[in-house]
Amino acid sequence: MSDESGPLSISEQLAGDYHSVFRNKDLIEPETIVDEDRIVGRDEQLNLIINTLKPALHDEHPEDMLLRGPSGTGKTLCAGTVANKTMEIGAERGIEIEYIEVNGKHKKSEHEAVHQIAHSLEASLNLEQTAKRGISTSSKYDRIFEIIDEHLDLAIVVLDELDLLVGETRAKDEVPAFSDILYNLTRSKRIGNMDSSISLIVTTNSPRSLMDGLNSRTASTFNPSEISFDDYDAYELTEILEYRRDAFREGVLGDGVIELVAAASAQGEGDARFAIDLLREAGNIVNRLEDDMVLERHVEQARDEVEKNYVADIVEKVSHQKQVSLLATALVAIHGDPVLEREPILRSNCVPSSVGYTLYRWVQEQSNSEVRSKHSYLRWMRELSTYEVIKNNRRGRGNEQGMFSEYAFPHLNPKSIVQIIAKDDPLLSEIIEDEETIKTIARSNLKEFAS
Numbered sequence: 001m002s003d004e005s006g007p008l009s010i011s012e013q014l015a016g017d018y019h020s021v022f023r024n025k026d027l028i029e030p031e032t033i034v035d036e037d038r039i040v041g042r043d044e045q046l047n048l049i050i051n052t053l054k055p056a057l058h059d060e061h062p063e064d065m066l067l068r069g070p071s072g073t074g075k076t077l078c079a080g081t082v083a084n085k086t087m088e089i090g091a092e093r094g095i096e097i098e099y100i101e102v103n104g105k106h107k108k109s110e111h112e113a114v115h116q117i118a119h120s121l122e123a124s125l126n127l128e129q130t131a132k133r134g135i136s137t138s139s140k141y142d143r144i145f146e147i148i149d150e151h152l153d154l155a156i157v158v159l160d161e162l163d164l165l166v167g168e169t170r171a172k173d174e175v176p177a178f179s180d181i182l183y184n185l186t187r188s189k190r191i192g193n194m195d196s197s198i199s200l201i202v203t204t205n206s207p208r209s210l211m212d213g214l215n216s217r218t219a220s221t222f223n224p225s226e227i228s229f230d231d232y233d234a235y236e237l238t239e240i241l242e243y244r245r246d247a248f249r250e251g252v253l254g255d256g257v258i259e260l261v262a263a264a265s266a267q268g269e270g271d272a273r274f275a276i277d278l279l280r281e282a283g284n285i286v287n288r289l290e291d292d293m294v295l296e297r298h299v300e301q302a303r304d305e306v307e308k309n310y311v312a313d314i315v316e317k318v319s320h321q322k323q324v325s326l327l328a329t330a331l332v333a334i335h336g337d338p339v340l341e342r343e344p345i346l347r348s349n350c351v352p353s354s355v356g357y358t359l360y361r362w363v364q365e366q367s368n369s370e371v372r373s374k375h376s377y378l379r380w381m382r383e384l385s386t387y388e389v390i391k392n393n394r395r396g397r398g399n400e401q402g403m404f405s406e407y408a409f410p411h412l413n414p415k416s417i418v419q420i421i422a423k424d425d426p427l428l429s430e431i432i433e434d435e436e437t438i439k440t441i442a443r444s445n446l447k448e449f450a451s
């Protein structure tokens, strides 16, 4: 139907030329393990990992490792690169080594994680796949040890972000799933009756949560050598990005773009993942606009989107207690709004800590879960503010009536936060349906606070 000057049909638009600013986009995808010549710095950490895995190439069992440090500091990259190379050299020398990785963030239970380890081993060795369901967790472990015993000299198992694999625990005295996994995977070391072995490389952004969560029997068998990774500064981030400039076509990155991305990322957490995501999103925006250069304004535009995703990712990952604290606080912002707007001492979208805590207590009571102290709630909220999930303001009440903390939501609005937390949690979803009660609690407590 379209004449020469009319708008193009959908098919014509789809079939038309495509100009991308990217030449090799894979280089700036988050999960890509890049070649060693693109790794910037980290010599000390690489060296320690190399020296710990090296014995595997000389008929000795490597020690377990714990790579610790904030998100996006190269832990997974360094572990993956050295493990891959160890496998390659092993293959040249007739030593059978497999390297597999399981991420605690994506697994809901010990069973799921152990299934994935067995599954990955079966897949890389071309063995028949065992079913996921109908097989007990302990049989899964047996299967892993059987495969290693029959086919391998060593399995290097990277347990990535292991502290996030807590399982369904809600009470204080339950052992987190990661403690059991570590205990069971170190079995061969205790029994010592296998010729082949497992070497564990555990990574965590939060070594405290991990080590504090181990029960005593696990703590006595898991004695890793620890390797620390620090935040990057803007110079290091610039260099990391420069080594991936060829992800883009020649000349499409405008002046100062890499420096701006690095500076924005260093201002947050010094996280190389954030920097790479930000650079890629800026490129995506330019492609969508059918422009041909990535400029500083595209970085500014991408920043908001990347920050939102980033915060959403953190909200999904934090412990259940932190999630409930956040959920309750967000509910006050949503359902207490008329009072927040009306009372002079309060502000829309800002929740005083004491009212947030009151609703936290109510939510926990509804689900028969453990109610922790106000002190714990304040600490969790402070931690969430360091990830910029919330903003923690200290304000005076006026008339010399002292100070109070209030929480605001700079990136993700309270409704989105509630959605993210409740979506995989049937119990919480049911509790937040009782909007009338939540309104009553939020509003009456806000009024009392303001009076």
Ligand SMILES: Nc1ncnc2c1ncn2[C@@H]1O[C@H](COP(=O)(O)OP(=O)(O)O)[C@@H](O)[C@H]1O
Pocket (backbone or CB within 6 Å): 029, 030, 031, 032, 033, 034, 038, 039, 040, 041, 042, 069, 070, 071, 072, 073, 074, 075, 076, 077, 078, 203, 229, 240, 272, 273, 276
């Ligand atoms: N020193 C580095 N040199 C080059 N790229 C890096 C470096 N550190 C991190 N990266 C990149 O940043 C992203 C996040 O790194 P990753 O190893 O996943 O961090 P972590 O496991 O510590 O959270 C990855 O895309 C990785 O390739």
Ligand SMILES: [Mg+2]
Pocket (backbone or CB within 6 Å): 075, 076, 077, 160, 161, 203
């Ligand atoms: Mg990682």
